[in-house]
Amino acid sequence: MKPTPAPVPLSGPRFRTEPAALYRELRREHGAVAPVVLDGDVPAWLVLGYRELHQVTGDPVLFSRDSGLWNQWERIPADWPLLPMIGPRQPSVLHTVGERHRERAAMIGNAIEAVDPHELRAQAEKFADELIDAICAKGQTDIVTEYAALLPARVLARLYGFSDAQGPGLVTALNDLVNGREGAAAGRQHLASSTVRLLAERRAAPAHDVASRMLADAAGFTDEEITHDLMVMMVAGHQPTADWIGNSLRLMLTDERFAASLFGGRHSVAEAMNEVLWEDTPLQNVAGRWASRDTRLGGRPVRSGDLLLLGLQGANSDPQVRTDGSAFTGGNSAHFSFGHGEHRCPFPAQEVAEVIARTGIEVVLDRLPDVDLAVPAESLTRRPSPWLPGLTELPVRFTPVPAL
Template identity: 40%
Template sequence: MGPGGLRRLFGHEAETDPMGLYERLRAEHGPVAPVLVNGDIPAWIVLGHRENMELARTPSRFSRDSRHWREMQEGKVPPDHPLAPLTTWQPIANLTEGEEHERYRKAITESMGRFDRRGIRRHVTRFANQLVDEFSADGRAELVSQFSEHLPMLAMTQLLGMPDEYGPRLVSAARDMLKGTETAVASNEYVVMTLRQTVANKREKPAQDFTTWLITHHSELSDEELEQHLRLVLIAAFETTANLITNTLRMVLTDHRFRANLAGGHMTLPDALEQVLWDEPPFITLLGRWATGDTELGGKPIRKGDLIISGLAAGNVDPEIRPDLSVPVHGNRSHLAFSGGPHECPGQDMARAIADTGIDALLARLPDLRLAVPEGELRWVSSIMSRHLVALPVEFSPHRAIAQGGTTGQTELPLTVATAGAPLPDAAVVAVAGVSEPQLRRSWWVRLLRSLRRH
């Protein structure tokens, strides 16, 4: 317990058992609990599903503008504070409200809307095959470091128009930033410096990519606004998608509910992704919102300037809405994984597309993929905002690499330009039951099912 009996959202308890910590807080305080963040700064964490939605949907009471933060105004959150990269106010969509927020959000969503979604999926498949080529002949792999962390960054560097070789260092810097470590500020500076160079390159040599479209958008973003929004998109997409891929793969390999449903032909990969977004959301909390005045939430008195943290993972298992966690939630997208309200994640469908396309490609290549260690030996690491597997070791029958640099030999589709604002369709993944024989022969679902029946 921290000063005055408050629990910390950092340190041993939070890092080793965050879900247990949230349940202890729920038992002690109800849907909204007082806590301490780094530096023993007081805050509130919202644990209830309904209270989280109220928090997200009432920006007039709970603003994303960190300039309301009383402790920051009082100088208790210096520039080198571990949370500074995530909370220091910047001219950016997730830290503004009203007309300013609408201007920024429209620039992001309309630029994203110009991508050809088939081209995105084709590029993700190509990158996934390239990653699998690096270990397919070994018969063993560690999927977090060799697949899940690198695929989203490869995809995002492609979409932003950056060289592929930027990916590995950006993976390390992004993870460090989100952990809120002592080197988080330096890692943030590296990311910003890289994006600053990317903006300069695209001003000199425009191309058909997100960076160029953001530069030329009618909102006329400044260089600082461009850099910070590229940072927001890159980091959020990386962490969300890397964790979603890893958690879904773990579920495929270990969860008996998934195996049973797969055997009956009732669960598709999009179903599995949504189940994971309920049970293990990529971000377990979201920093932060700040009270614009004295108010109340979940029966607790909130003072003007208080920091309020969205407990996404805790809200998703709120017994008020999920009294039995063993019951699947297929087709239900009312989870908190992408927040809600005017600040709901604008790139959530792209995260789903990268995840289900990448996993589909991996399992098509390695249909007998299986966990290489007992499930109980899997280890997790947590920070204030995220929780992810340290490693996911697997084994499989060795396979040769695909020719021509990991491509499928099919004609490459361009990333450009679709109808602006066109919705991203769900993955074209079908259940085993009810598909034609040619589809069955090439379906990884069937190959995986046969493998699961053997193990």
């Protein structure tokens, strides 16, 4: 039996500079399952092993998504900043289990699958071009805050049924929510009120959008259930996709293997995007699963009601499955970046995210063909979020060009 080491805070400056190295150290020092503490000294287990993560996500009975099992609820204040991401006990698809979960996942998948792929690509190009038009004459910009962090929300807002005017407010709310800091509760409230208004409008006047299709689903979900599911879809669809764009552009601007793509070629865009999913995945940790009974995992004593955090990035880099240390490129998609098991990201949603991200990257390369990093690569920093530690900025320079 392994002795239980002192828990490690799942926060700190290294999440902003070198998260990949931090996960490697955690695995060396603590093994496949590391004891951690969240804000307020709330204990949890971080699952870093590939096989252990496969076990947790593949056994929804032993490792449940029902946050009501948590043995720490009595310690959690109503204003705890991580509460929106950990999982308040609300009726969203994230926290339902069994047959009801499968019905809700099918409802969401069907609503997204009905999105016309040509319309999706056209909308992504339209919004991407508008964003580039706003910066292309300046010769320099922060491609994260002025482009990548805005594009997915604008596309998803249109697909789901929100008005274009609501896009900027939704971006701010979503970023505050996932950062898990002081503005998290206010961000969640803005997203919730916007979604409630959208569903009321679509209940009165259905349209050709995802919200209307969810309301029309024959399984008969309540407006409250659909509200929570749409909120989950906005959070899960926007920020990870924005970080997928930012992390992929960072890789292409700092790794000479992708230099050809920066000068008119596109053949390496998909390869860079796939490598990011292995090496620098946008969603690095997920909360979570709760043990339904006492058990053992990776040699650790997991008690009934314990919270397990899914260390997606840690598992992707597990040396037990990465024996040669190589990057998984060329289409290998056995990573955990979209999750695993019955709670994994629905395939239609993965396709939407990939279209938005790839279109966003290609528009940058088409419109700003000599784009280059404007600061030393080692000076780039990330958000302090333990969940989505994307880049805080990506300053670039380029030859000024006229707007379209």
